[in-house]
Amino acid sequence: MNRPLGSVVLAMVLAFPCQAQDRAPSRGPIEPKVEVIVIEDDAVRIEELRVRGQSQRIVVTPKRGTGVAYQIVTGDGSGSQAAAPNATRGAVGQRVWQVLSF
Secondary structure, eight states, rough: OOOOOHHHHHHHHSEEEOOOOOOOOOSSSSOOOEEEEEOOSSSSEEEEEEEEEEEEEEEEOOOOOOOOOOOOOTTOOTTOOOOOOTTTTGGGGGGOOOOOOO
């Protein structure tokens, strides 16, 4: 029984269908966008940490005098030691100094 090669290939394709899947290779969880922005002039250095576009930490370091670096409380209340979840609403924009460092 001599069949043309094309009909044999067609019979094999119909007998064993392939299931193509359009998936991107798995690379694990997507990491958030993290930015560190530094603004500096003659008097101060301001460092801002943003995660997913939201400010997480702002640190101001004076360059002149005996000024000590301080942190500004951001909108989500980071930098505050309050126990209640919404207790820092009035503290947004306030300065916080670190007292002890180990």
